[in-house]
Amino acid sequence: MYVVVSHHYVIAEQLEVGQQALTEMHEAMKNYEGFINRHNLTADDNSLHITSVTYWQNKIHAQAWDDGPDRARIRGYSSGCWTEPPYRTGFTQFE
Numbered sequence: 001m002y003v004v005v006s007h008h009y010v011i012a013e014q015l016e017v018g019q020q021a022l023t024e025m026h027e028a029m030k031n032y033e034g035f036i037n038r039h040n041l042t043a044d045d046n047s048l049h050i051t052s053v054t055y056w057q058n059k060i061h062a063q064a065w066d067d068g069p070d071r072a073r074i075r076g077y078s079s080g081c082w083t084e085p086p087y088r089t090g091f092t093q094f095e
Helices: 012-029 059-067 069-081
Strands: 002-009 035-043 046-056 087-092
Touching (some): 002 059, 012 035
Antiparallel strands (some): 002 046, 002 087, 035 046
């Protein structure tokens, strides 16, 4: 399994648009091979810090999403929502 953790910092006035974009990403990911699940989480101490945890069967499937048109489209319309680019890290599961 491959897991991507992304930290998003949204502009207060754009919170609804940012949340909508992340929800739309989750829905679009369901159509990609290897997608397992995604959770969007809001920090208890800062509602403008949203962390997304996405589970894929492997890194190749995650890369297909990264390179796909849906991610680019959603990032395009939501680019003005964030105070900075998302910080993303991928993790490979080991037993």
